[in-house]
Amino acid sequence: MDQPEAVAMTGIRTDKLAFLASDTEEAHEALERLTEIYGSVPPKQADVIVALGGDGLMLQTLHAYMGTRKPIYGMNRGSVGFLMNEYREEGLRERLQEADVTTIHPLCMEVIDQTGYSHVARAINEVSLLRQTSQAARLRISVDGRVRLEELICDGCLVATPAGSTAYNLSAHGPILPISASLLALTPISAFRPRRWRGALLPSHAKVDIEVLDPLKRPVSASADHTEIRHVAKVSIHEERSVKGLIMFDSDHSWDERILTEMFRY
Incomplete structure (x- = not known):
């Protein structure tokens, strides 16, 4: 049976990044800083789309680029961030190259x-x-x-x-x-x-x-x-098995680890 994949994508291209931000001051400040450091291209031209906000923005971005095979990496600049990675400005391309990528179906x-x-x-x-x-x-x-x-x-x-x-x-x-x-x-x-x-x-x-x-x-x-x-x-x-979305997590804090942490939360 075909199952969701959770694999490391070491060596993924990270030359072209697209940054998207939610409508908060914190997210827009992060957008400006990261764009200045790494540059930004339109999402259609990007190797990776980086979403800056909370889980709501991640869902919107996954919906918008579902089926395009564009991997999406979220960094938490919102109030809820279960789908997001920790926000850090340094070493972003290295984090992306070492991230785990999970294939999901809507x-x-x-x-x-x-x-x-x-x-x-x-x-x-x-x-x-x-x-x-x-x-x-x-x-x-x-x-x-x-x-x-x-x-x-x-x-x-x-x-x-x-x-x-x-x-x-x-x-x-x-x-x-x-x-x-x-x-x-x-x-x-x-x-x-x-x-x-x-x-x-x-x-x-x-x-x-x-x-x-x-x-x-x-x-x-x-x-x-x-x-x-x-x-x-x-x-x-x-x-809908014919449609795929790609979501990225830091390898030291994978989605499986987040799920296990939530299971044993009391």
Whole structure:
């Protein structure tokens, strides 16, 4: 089975760097300093794209350059930085040459809304469904065409990738997944019935269909990372294996090490 790769790319070309910054003073100051030291080219011409900000900027950059085979290296200039490396100005090219590069695949969310219109979006972290009103959502969940949960009454549910398992999924008490695991986490959000259902681990090749029961009385929205569709009737989710993104981490602080640290945090 094809699994996400986590390999060292010693000798990667670092002649041309593109620096991108989030809309904060701290990130823009870093952009100016690093551009002065290393120069900067447009992302399409770059060997490596360096994102300066937090996890939000990293997600935006991964979405923008998904499928281009441009490796993306983040340095933390934001409030959240699980996907980011430590910010240091010196020795950047050497760090890039020694970095580990992980190949990730996004989720594809296909939505049919209450008018019958179809929407498609990608998610690197998770696809989530949430109730839109005070009424709890009623959902029917199928995996690979077979109904597995006839009715889930809840605030919502989500399907998370290993990359997203430490984000919203973890806040909803879902499992943390190693980045190399060929798994998806299916996690309920404030389940009311069945109250003891804690979700499921699914193979990454599984297709998840979630049908909204009683959508007029109990409307539900669906989000793929930052893309939200409201008043949905049905959502289908699968991993898009044909599309790849490349994310870089310092070799002495790899993604696997970050995951293990998070697992033993208390």
